Amino acid sequence: MSPHACRIDENLPFKPVHVAVLTISDTRDIESDTSGALLAELAQRDGHRIDARALVRDDVGEIRAQVSAWLEDPHIDVIVSTGGTGLTGRDVTPEALRSLFEKEIDGFSVVWHMLSYQGVGLSTLQSRACAGVAKGKFIFALPGSNGACREGWEKIIRWQLDSRHTPCNMVEIMPRLLER
Amino acid sequence: MIRVVVTAEPFRPAHEVARFAAARGDQCGALASFVGYCRGHADNSPVTALELEHYPGFTEGEIERLAQRVGAKHALDALLVVHRVGIIPAGEAIVLVAVQSAHRANAFAAVEEMMDYLKTDAPLWKRESGPDGARWIEPTIEDYARRQEHGA
Numbered sequence: 001m002s003p004h005a006c007r008i009d010e011n012l013p014f015k016p017v018h019v020a021v022l023t024i025s026d027t028r029d030i031e032s033d034t035s036g037a038l039l040a041e042l043a044q045r046d047g048h049r050i051d052a053r054a055l056v057r058d059d060v061g062e063i064r065a066q067v068s069a070w071l072e073d074p075h076i077d078v079i080v081s082t083g084g085t086g087l088t089g090r091d092v093t094p095e096a097l098r099s100l101f102e103k104e105i106d107g108f109s110v111v112w113h114m115l116s117y118q119g120v121g122l123s124t125l126q127s128r129a130c131a132g133v134a135k136g137k138f139i140f141a142l143p144g145s146n147g148a149c150r151e152g153w154e155k156i157i158r159w160q161l162d163s164r165h166t167p168c169n170m171v172e173i174m175p176r177l178l179e180r
Numbered sequence: 181m182i183r184v185v186v187t188a189e190p191f192r193p194a195h196e197v198a199r200f201a202a203a204r205g206d207q208c209g210a211l212a213s214f215v216g217y218c219r220g221h222a223d224n225s226p227v228t229a230l231e232l233e234h235y236p237g238f239t240e241g242e243i244e245r246l247a248q249r250v251g252a253k254h255a256l257d258a259l260l261v262v263h264r265v266g267i268i269p270a271g272e273a274i275v276l277v278a279v280q281s282a283h284r285a286n287a288f289a290a291v292e293e294m295m296d297y298l299k300t301d302a303p304l305w306k307r308e309s310g311p312d313g314a315r316w317i318e319p320t321i322e323d324y325a326r327r328q329e330h331g332a
Contacts, residue, residue: 027328031249034242034301041238119316145318146303150235 012164015171017077019043019161020052020070024063024083024093025144030055035082035146042153043080048161051075058084063096071100071135077174078137078161080153083144085128093141094128101132101139108140108156115155116148136177138170181258182251184244186234188266193276200260200278208257212287213278214295220270225310230274232265233305239265246297254290256281261294263304293330300327 021043023036030036033055040050052070056062063084070076084093098104108131116124129152131140142152163171185191193215201211218230243261251259258280268274277294281287298304299319306317319327 028301032246032297032301034246034303037242038235038238038303041235120318121315123318146301147305147316147318150303150305 006159007166008162008164009166010164012166014047015163016048017161017171017174018049018051018075019078019080020054020073020076021050022053022063022066022070022079022081023055023144024058024081025055026058026090028055035144035149038146038149039080039082039142039153042150042158046158046162048078058090058092060092060096060099063093064100067097067100067139071137076137079139080157081139081141082149085130085141085143087126087128091128094130097130097132097139097141100134102135103133105131105133105138111156112152115151119151133177136174138174182244182247183258183260184240184247185260185262186240186243186265187262188264190272191262191264191276193262193273196260196262196276197278200258200280203258204280205257207282208280209282210284210287211278211280212284212291213276214291215273216275216295218268218270218272218274222308222310225312227270227308227310229270229309230268231307231309231314232263232268232274233307234265235303239303243298243302246301247294250290250294250297251279254279254281254286254293256286256290259290259294261298263298263302265304296323296327296330299323 021036021039023033043050054066056066070079084091112129113124127143129142140157142149159165160170162169197213247259247261256279260278262276264274277291279287279290300323307314308317
C-alpha cells in the first residue's frame, strides 16, 4: 500500500503518539461506526495509542466543542476525524475545524486528491479532506466511508506519524509546533 | 444465533440456505434470504471480475457487530451472513444474507437492513476490473439514502 516515496529507516526509534478518533455523523452511533473503529484499529496496529474516541453529529458547535476539549488535553497528540467532508448542506467538518486551525496543512488535501483520483476518479472532487495544526497537535479530517479512511491512513497518515519515516515525518517536528 | 463467514472460496447459496433452514427451531415462522451476484455489466461497461479486499479479523468482527444489532432490532432467531472476498468472477455469488424469525415482516426488513449495512458500513473494499482497468467502488448516494432510513 505504500506510495513509492515512503521509506522507513529501521535505525531510527519508533515513537508512539496518542491519537483521538472523532466520528462525525448524523446516522451512526458508536456501535455502528465502522469507520472510527477502523481508524482506531489501524492506529493501534501501527503501534500508536488510542486515547479517546467520540461521535458527534454533523454540527459545527458539536464538532468544535469536542475537538477543542481534545486540544486542551495534554495526553492527546493527534486528532483524526471521519465524516462531514462532503458537499451537502449537512457537511460542515472543514468549516468547524478551520476555525480552530492555527495553520492549515494544505498539502494534505493536495496529496489526498492525488491519491484518491487514482482510485475513484473525479469523485474525489466531492471530498474536502483537510488537515491542520492547532495548540501543538495535528488534526486530520478524512471522509466518512471506511474505504476513504483506509486510503487516508494507509497512504498518508501512517507514514507521517511514523518517527522512522524519512526524509521527514510529522512526529519529529511535534516538539517544535509551539515554538515562538 | 448469529453466524458470519468471510471466505475467499466460492460458495453455493442454495446449499447454505438449505443448511440454515434445516437447523431452524420450533419458533421459526419465517425464513427470508437474499443473494447478491457479481454482474457482468456496470454502467454499460463490461465487468470481468470484482475484487473485494478485507481486513482479516477486523472485518468479521465489525460485520458481526452490525449483525447483532440487526438481530436484536428485528427479534431474529437466527442470522447468517456469508461474504465472499478476493477475486470474484462475473456470475458468481458475492453475498448471502439469511434470517429466521417468527413472522415475515421482521424477516424481510432484517434482510434488507443487513444488506444496506453491508453496502455502506462493512469494512470491505470493492474494486471492479474491466477492459479499461480497475476502479474502486465507493457506496453510492442511493446506498447511503437507504442506510439512513434505519437510523443510527
